[in-house]
Amino acid sequence: xSEQSTQIFWDAEPDLGFRVKWYTGRVLIYGALIFWALICLxxxxxxxxxxxxxxxxxxxxxxxPWVDFEPQWRGWRSLGLSPNTISETSTVREEFLKRFMxxxxxxxSASMLAVMLGSLAAYGLSRFSYRFGFxxxxxxxxxxxxxxxLPPVVLALPFLILYKELALLDSRIGVILLYTLMVLxxxxxxxxxxxxxxxxxxxxxxxxxxxxxxxxxFQIVLPIALPGMVAAxxxxxxxxxxxxxxxxxxxSTDAKTLPVMVASQxxxxxxxxxxxxxxxxxxxxxxxxxxxxxxxxxIKGMASGAGK
Amino acid sequence: xxxxxxxxxxxLHVVTSDHMSPGRxxxxxxxxxSAAILLAVMLIVQALYEFERIPFGFENWxxxxxxxxxxxxxxxxxxxxxxxxxxxxxxxxLPAVLFVVSxxxxxxxxxxxxxxxxxxxxxxxxxxxxxxxxFRQMLSDPFYWNxxxxxxxxxxxxxxxxxxxxxxxxxxxxxxxxxxxxxxxLLLPLMLSPVAVSWMVGKSxxxxxxxxxxxxxxxxxxxxxxxxxxxxxxxxxxxVMDAWTFIPFMMIMILxxxxxxxxxxxxxxxxxxxxxxxxxxxxIFPLMLPVSITAIVIRxxxxxxxxxxxxxxxxxGPGGATDSVTSFIFREYRDRSNVGYGxxxxxxxxxxxxxxxxTLMSVVNRWMRRTNQGGNG
Numbered sequence: 091x092s093e094q095s096t097q098i099f100w101d102a103e104p105d106l107g108f109r110v111k112w113y114t115g116r117v118l119i120y121g122a123l124i125f126w127a128l129i130c131l132x133x134x135x136x137x138x139x140x141x142x143x144x145x146x147x148x149x150x151x152x153x154x155p156w157v158d159f160e161p162q163w164r165g166w167r168s169l170g171l172s173p174n175t176i177s178e179t180s181t182v183r184e185e186f187l188k189r190f191m192x193x194x195x196x197x198x199s200a201s202m203l204a205v206m207l208g209s210l211a212a213y214g215l216s217r218f219s220y221r222f223g224f225x226x227x228x229x230x231x232x233x234x235x236x237x238x239x240l241p242p243v244v245l246a247l248p249f250l251i252l253y254k255e256l257a258l259l260d261s262r263i264g265v266i267l268l269y270t271l272m273v274l275x276x277x278x279x280x281x282x283x284x285x286x287x288x289x290x291x292x293x294x295x296x297x298x299x300x301x302x303x304x305x306x307x308f309q310i311v312l313p314i315a316l317p318g319m320v321a322a323x324x325x326x327x328x329x330x331x332x333x334x335x336x337x338x339x340x341x342s343t344d345a346k347t348l349p350v351m352v353a354s355q356x357x358x359x360x361x362x363x364x365x366x367x368x369x370x371x372x373x374x375x376x377x378x379x380x381x382x383x384x385x386x387x388x389i390k391g392m393a394s395g396a397g398k
Numbered sequence: 399x400x401x402x403x404x405x406x407x408x409x410l411h412v413v414t415s416d417h418m419s420p421g422r423x424x425x426x427x428x429x430x431x432s433a434a435i436l437l438a439v440m441l442i443v444q445a446l447y448e449f450e451r452i453p454f455g456f457e458n459w460x461x462x463x464x465x466x467x468x469x470x471x472x473x474x475x476x477x478x479x480x481x482x483x484x485x486x487x488x489x490x491x492l493p494a495v496l497f498v499v500s501x502x503x504x505x506x507x508x509x510x511x512x513x514x515x516x517x518x519x520x521x522x523x524x525x526x527x528x529x530x531x532x533f534r535q536m537l538s539d540p541f542y543w544n545x546x547x548x549x550x551x552x553x554x555x556x557x558x559x560x561x562x563x564x565x566x567x568x569x570x571x572x573x574x575x576x577x578x579x580x581x582x583x584l585l586l587p588l589m590l591s592p593v594a595v596s597w598m599v600g601k602s603x604x605x606x607x608x609x610x611x612x613x614x615x616x617x618x619x620x621x622x623x624x625x626x627x628x629x630x631x632x633x634x635x636x637x638v639m640d641a642w643t644f645i646p647f648m649m650i651m652i653l654x655x656x657x658x659x660x661x662x663x664x665x666x667x668x669x670x671x672x673x674x675x676x677x678x679x680x681x682i683f684p685l686m687l688p689v690s691i692t693a694i695v696i697r698x699x700x701x702x703x704x705x706x707x708x709x710x711x712x713x714x715g716p717g718g719a720t721d722s723v724t725s726f727i728f729r730e731y732r733d734r735s736n737v738g739y740g741x742x743x744x745x746x747x748x749x750x751x752x753x754x755x756x757t758l759m760s761v762v763n764r765w766m767r768r769t770n771q772g773g774n775g
Contacts, residue, residue: 100606119569119572119574120574122565122569123569123570123574123580126569127579127580127583127584128583130584130586130587130642130646131583131586132610133587133595133598133599133603133642134586134590134598136598136602136603136610137598137602139596139697140602144548148608149607149608151608151610151613153610159743189485199442207494207497208494209490209494210489210493210494211490211491211493211494211495214487214488214490215488215490215491216409217407217408217409217410217490218408218409218487218490219408220487220488220491222495230491230495233498234494234498237498237502238696238699239699239702239751239755240502240521240748241702241703241723241724241744241747241748241751242701242703242724243705243723243727243744243747244506244509244744244745244747244748245502245506245509246727246728246731246744247509247512247727247731247737247740247741248505248506248508248509248512248741248746249505250737251508251512251517251730251737252505252508255458255734256458256459256460256463257457257458257459257461258460267501268501270437270497270529271497271498271501271502274497274498276495276738278494290409290410293410295411297410302486303410303483303486303487304489305484307490318456321745328588328589331591332590332591332592332593334591334592334593334706334708334709334710335703335705335706335724335728337727338709339728339731348591348709349591349593349594349706350593351596352591352593352594353593353596353709353710355461356597356601356710358502363602366601367602368747370597370598373591373593373594374589374590374594377589377590377591378586378589378590380589380737381582381585381586381588381589382582382586385578385581385582385585388585388650389581389585389653389654392647392650392651392654393651393653393654395651
């Protein structure tokens with residue numbers, strides 16, 4: 091009775107219903123999100139933990155380290171990357187590091203080249219009008235973007251023969267050129283969006299101040315467009331790092347990339363899960379780190395596509 | 399070759415003196431023509447050497463590539479020399495255009511030639527033109543048609559992926575805590591290479607005896623789970639793995655679209671007393687159509703290239719039930735070195751893709767215009 095006298099406002103029956111509905115809504119939203127986050131993260135968790143298991147742990151389906159099973163360095167030792175083998179020479183580790191470096195060099199250079207070529211082209215197309223024969227600006231843009239449709243399989247076999255004639259087969263340069271081609275349309279798409287968002291008046295002012303077109307581009311436009319370029323670069327990096335099809339066809343010993351190595355290992359082993367898991371973990375680790383640290387740029391890159 | 403010409407439509411208008419001294423123009427012309435002649439001479443010499451008409455030549459075609467590069471640079475310089483300020487503008491697009499033309503158009507023409515030969519890298523007899531033989535072989539190749547049929551299934555699976563992606567985007571767009579964590583977690587599958595996914599999910603988690611997914615399936619009452627035994631299940635398993643990696647892609651695009659929606663419209667719907675269900679179907683979904691269509695079209699384009707997971711998990715099995723066109727052609731080359739036939743299959747696939755995408759675009763355009771008119775009228 092006394093409580094009733096101190097409290098002036100009471101929730102009416104419909105309001106209480108609303109509160110209940112709000113809470114069930116919350117529970118459902120978080121439940122669904124956590125469920126899907128588990129689906130997304132479990133395979134990664136599974137791979138990382140499996141790389142620390144030994145045969146009985148795998149067979150009994152142990153999941154939680156230190157509770158279910160005692161983590162061992164078996165998988166990493168077979169790669170030569172465990173604490174007690176890291177100082178010794180290991181042919182497997184050398185092989186792995188060679189593939190890793192190939193992947194690093196190829197994906198970095200291809201992304202860099204694509205961002206350079208793509209940004210220049212996108213800037214030109216967003217500022218000046220061109221005419222190459224019958225092709226106007228919109229046709230040139232379409233020509234670039236239409237490359238996205240081209241399935242890699244169409245180019246793969248002709249390139250196999252052409253590269254053989256050019257002595258580019260199994261060379262980093264050859265793969266870099268193809269990867270640049272592969273990500274160029276995406277870079278142009280993102281950068282066109284970025285440049286058309288920058289007001290032309292900025293460059294006009296720079297030109298009045300005596301800069302040339304290229305000077306204005308490098309000193310005024312480029313710093314503003316830098317975040318967009320980083321986004322395009324990261325997205326290209328992800329695509330190049332993960333590419334398998336061209337690499338499988340065009341490389342054999344020298345320029346073999348990490349995905350090709352992972353793929354060739356999966357075919358040739360029985361139940362040696364721990365070393366496969368260690369290899370997979372090492373192959374995905376750089377991109378998982380990039381995904382966590384640079385998530386903002388990746389989303390920015392993909393979102394600029396959704397605007398148009 | 400005609401050059402980019404002056405026109406009035408420049409967004410960034412520059413006043414320049416377009417008067418070039420005759421000496422400068424002459425220097426530019428000399429440069430580009432001498433480079434072109436050098437390229438042509440090297441091309442002819444090497445071609446004659448390859449066909450054994452002359453005894454001297456280069457070991458491979460690499461020097462011709464250098465001559466081409468030299469010509470491309472000379473071409474760029476000549477633009478500036480001859481056309482001054484206009485030439486400097488051309489330099490923005492010229493590198494990309496030359497790059498794409500030399501990397502796509504030329505190999506495509508070459509590929510077209512290959513596809514009408516019986517070129518087999520394993521045979522010793524060399525290659526010869528065989529007209530439409532490859533095409534006839536394709537018409538009676540049940541595996542190719544089967545692969546095309548599978549592509550239809552794979553593309554159809556995008557409908558489910560889209561529904562899930564839209565749902566997740568709505569969840570992420572809701573007023574939630576730890577949004578950054580969920581966004582990163584839900585994005586991560588996209589970062590992983592399909593090859594790693596093939597092992598992580600396809601070969602270990604779906605492993606019949608010890609894989610956690612097999613254990614889960616047994617727990618749920620599937621007596622003897624086998625994910626790659628029967629055609630339907632195997633295809634479904636491939637679809638699931640591909641969806642797992644690519645759902646984040648559509649999710650992010652839709653999320654960006656959701657965040658760009660005008661707030662007033664959503665609030666107006668709320669004020670009018672619309673339930674969440676109503677405001678989704680009558681306000682959000684129609685407004686999101688353009689973004690949705692972009693996301694779906696791009697997803698279809700990516701899906702049509704599907705191969706890595708199939709090559710690494712099932713290699714097309716059982717009995718070609720999971721083959722995509724790309725993985726089929728990949729094996730045609732890997733197992734039989736059949737370059738000529740494989741290239742023809744790829745060319746036909748390209749034509750089919752272009753026809754399909756163009757039809758899709760025009761249908762979508764017409765439909766969008768009709769819905770817009772319906773909305774206005």
